[in-house]
Amino acid sequence: MVHHYPTLDRRQFLQTGLIGMTGVAMGETIELPFENGHRLLVKYPQKRPLIRLTARPPQLETPFSVFNESLLTPNDAFFVRYHLGGAPPPASVLDTTVFRLTVSGSVLRSLTFSLDELKARFETVETVAVNQCSGNSRGYFTPRVPGGQLGHGAMGCARWTGVRLADLLKAAELSVGAKQVVFDGMDRPLLAGIPDFVKALSLDQALNSDALLAWAMNGEALPWLNGFPLRLVLPGHYGTYWVKHLHSIRVVDEEFKGFWMSPAYRIPEDPCAHVLPGTPPGRTIPISRFNVRSFLTSHLEGQTIRSGQESILRGMAFDGGSGIHEVLVSTDEGGSWRGAELGRDFGRFAFREWTLAWRPKGANSCSVRVRAMNRLGESQPLEPLWNPAGYMRNVVEKTSLKLI
Numbered sequence: 001m002v003h004h005y006p007t008l009d010r011r012q013f014l015q016t017g018l019i020g021m022t023g024v025a026m027g028e029t030i031e032l033p034f035e036n037g038h039r040l041l042v043k044y045p046q047k048r049p050l051i052r053l054t055a056r057p058p059q060l061e062t063p064f065s066v067f068n069e070s071l072l073t074p075n076d077a078f079f080v081r082y083h084l085g086g087a088p089p090p091a092s093v094l095d096t097t098v099f100r101l102t103v104s105g106s107v108l109r110s111l112t113f114s115l116d117e118l119k120a121r122f123e124t125v126e127t128v129a130v131n132q133c134s135g136n137s138r139g140y141f142t143p144r145v146p147g148g149q150l151g152h153g154a155m156g157c158a159r160w161t162g163v164r165l166a167d168l169l170k171a172a173e174l175s176v177g178a179k180q181v182v183f184d185g186m187d188r189p190l191l192a193g194i195p196d197f198v199k200a201l202s203l204d205q206a207l208n209s210d211a212l213l214a215w216a217m218n219g220e221a222l223p224w225l226n227g228f229p230l231r232l233v234l235p236g237h238y239g240t241y242w243v244k245h246l247h248s249i250r251v252v253d254e255e256f257k258g259f260w261m262s263p264a265y266r267i268p269e270d271p272c273a274h275v276l277p278g279t280p281p282g283r284t285i286p287i288s289r290f291n292v293r294s295f296l297t298s299h300l301e302g303q304t305i306r307s308g309q310e311s312i313l314r315g316m317a318f319d320g321g322s323g324i325h326e327v328l329v330s331t332d333e334g335g336s337w338r339g340a341e342l343g344r345d346f347g348r349f350a351f352r353e354w355t356l357a358w359r360p361k362g363a364n365s366c367s368v369r370v371r372a373m374n375r376l377g378e379s380q381p382l383e384p385l386w387n388p389a390g391y392m393r394n395v396v397e398k399t400s401l402k403l404i
């Protein structure tokens with residue numbers, strides 16, 4: 001059976017070399033609503049102009065208005081996060097005719113697959129799942145914390161196509177001493193001394209049938225900047241585990257202690273992953289699943305709406321994989337809450353749409369607050385929680401509107 005696999009076309013390939021690494025500024029800017037929130041909109045190959053946080057490596061966030069376009073975030077608007085100066089790997093390194101994925105280490109059988117072999121050997125599965133950076137919304141932290149000052153655009157929801165990681169690991173057969181599974185992509189540090197971006201999962205996480213090795217996103221090959229040709233997809237878990245340009249899976253007998261597992265990407269060992277503002281965490285654990293979040297997308301901060309006329313409020317909510325149970329909306333500063341109607345269910349890892357008809361009254365201004373609850377009964381705090389890395393913001397967000 002021949003599997004056709006679309007690679008970057010010639011024009012896109014040239015772009016990755018010429019403008020790919022830095023993108024082309026469109027002359028447009030955007031103001032994120034916190035100090036130093038001034039950003040350029042920059043065009044990269046296969047992307048529409050996105051909000052650029054850093055140029056080297058590219059870190060791009062999705063303009064918030066995109067989340068009101070569709071529940072599935074379009075590939076050309078999906079956010080981009082890299083850590084290493086040498087990222088992303090140039091398209092020449094990602095040639096699918098030479099690409100191989102290896103499974104090695106504490107296994108009875110080491111395996112090597114081309115992309116076509118991977119597709120032919122294992123069952124193809126699809127999941128709609130949110131990918132969100134641990135530091136999404138970090139720019140809103142007070143007191144401010146170091147790290148990328150992101151608005152709410154380091155998240156997105158897509159339909160991912162691939163094979164189950166568990167199926168590969170079963171084919172390789174784990175040795176009795178196997179403890180963790182370690183993932184490496186083809187991006188490399190530029191400077192000696194900077195640790196390569198390598199992530200580890202526990203056996204429970206890796207053997208969970210939700211975890212995929214995906215080659216497609218929303219029905220198309222992964223964009224270059226989102227991990228072409230293959231990435232890990234770990235639904236319900238923060239993006240840090242979703243290793244892009246994945247080429248090596250290694251099973252190890254010890255807890256993997258690489259820099260990007262420890263000290264990076266750790267949270268206070270506390271049910272809400274927080275400490276008192278300004279204080280260091282005591283014990284820490286690796287970050288894992290998303291907490292509950294919800295957003296208003298139909299109306300942007302500062303937008304004008306008509307008093308006395310019905311408006312449809314709309315937005316989305318998501319959590320770490322139990323699914324959204326309820327979305328409540330307050331238009332009176334949190335005094336009372338009304339249940340919104342939930343939209344089509346794309347699965348427990350997806351954005352869940354909500355809508356609510358509302359007839360605003362009075363003049364001047366008003367605000368909309370959204371609060372979701374998941375099927376485990378977990379919700380969102382009314383006051384922001386703080387941690388020194390600026391991870392996992394999930395306070396009930398408030399959008400202020402002008403009434404006329």
Ligand SMILES: Nc1nc2c(c(=O)[nH]1)N[C@H]1C(S)=C(S)[C@@H](COP(=O)(O)O)O[C@H]1N2
Nearest residue numbers: 079080081082083133185226239240242244
């Ligand atoms: N190879 C590689 N994969 C990576 C990273 C990276 O720096 N290199 N960053 C991770 C982080 S922290 C996030 S949030 C997600 C972002 O996925 P995206 O760029 O496709 O949106 O990629 C993850 N996978």
Ligand SMILES: [Mo]
Nearest residue numbers: 133134239240
């Ligand atoms: Mo991230």
